[in-house]
Amino acid sequence: DIVMTQTPLSSPVTLGQPASISCRSSQSLVHSDGNTYLNWLQQRPGQPPRLLIYKISNRFSGVPDRFSGSGAGTDFTLKISSVEAEDVGVYYCTQATQFPYTFGQGTTLEIK
Amino acid sequence: EVQLVESGGGLVQPGGSLRLSCAASGFTFSRYWMHWVRQAPGKGLVWVSVIYTDGTNTHYADSVKGRFTISRDNAKNTLYLQMNSLRAEDTAVYYCARGGLGTGLDSWGQGSQVTVSS
Numbered sequence: 001d002i003v004m005t006q007t008p009l010s011s012p013v014t015l016g017q018p019a020s021i022s023c024r025s026s027q028s029l030v031h032s033d034g035n036t037y038l039n040w041l042q043q044r045p046g047q048p049p050r051l052l053i054y055k056i057s058n059r060f061s062g063v064p065d066r067f068s069g070s071g072a073g074t075d076f077t078l079k080i081s082s083v084e085a086e087d088v089g090v091y092y093c094t095q096a097t098q099f100p101y102t103f104g105q106g107t108t109l110e111i112k
Numbered sequence: 113e114v115q116l117v118e119s120g121g122g123l124v125q126p127g128g129s130l131r132l133s134c135a136a137s138g139f140t141f142s143r144y145w146m147h148w149v150r151q152a153p154g155k156g157l158v159w160v161s162v163i164y165t166d167g168t169n170t171h172y173a174d175s176v177k178g179r180f181t182i183s184r185d186n187a188k189n190t191l192y193l194q195m196n197s198l199r200a201e202d203t204a205v206y207y208c209a210r211g212g213l214g215t216g217l218d219s220w221g222q223g224s225q226v227t228v229s230s
Contacts, residue, residue: 013146048207051212051218100159101159
């Protein structure tokens with residue numbers, strides 16, 4: 001199974017400041033079709049997860065442009081350009097390149 | 113609007129069975145892979161199973177293989193998860209999720225709580 005490792009596990013951020021979360025996979029996430037199926041999910045307190053970013057850097061429908069994704073191969077990053085109060089929650093990277101799909105441990109974003 | 117509504121959760125004794133359902137609406141259900149993902153209390157997300165569009169292909173996490181069965185009824189726009197030989201460690205919120213066309217798990221239900229306890 002592909003192991004997904006996120007850092008940091010907790011990120012206290014000041015409102016209006018940027019935030020960054022890293023995700024590393026134990027093997028390349030490049031699929032045989034040439035795509036890299038690395039996605040980012042947000043889970044607000046008491047809510048189901050929500051897709052933010054798919055295939056490394058594509059924002060899903062309705063996701064604000066302050067969220068961006070980057071990376072390649074085994075190293076990926078989610079950035080929030082200016083944190084807002086509604087961004088509080090847990091962020092997960094996940095790979096959909098091969099079964100079983102796997103998730104990072106989650107990074108808790110909290111406001112200082 | 114895509115909607116996924118899970119039902120069928122509850123309290124069950126170890127060794128018991130439960131069947132979860134997920135009613136889908138707002139999209140052409142038969143065109144999408146469908147998944148189950150679970151989350152134990154205070155823990156992270158764990159992928160459980162997937163079923164392809166026509167129901168002939170399925171995959172399972174090792175932890176549930178041989179005990180859980182995923183199925184779908186495209187005529188009823190409904191996804192199922194039959195859970196047998198339940199264990200305490202199966203206690204979790206179970207989410208159904210749509211496998212988007214290149215977008216991964218792009219829509220999620222609100223979840224159904226399954227508690228395995230004597």
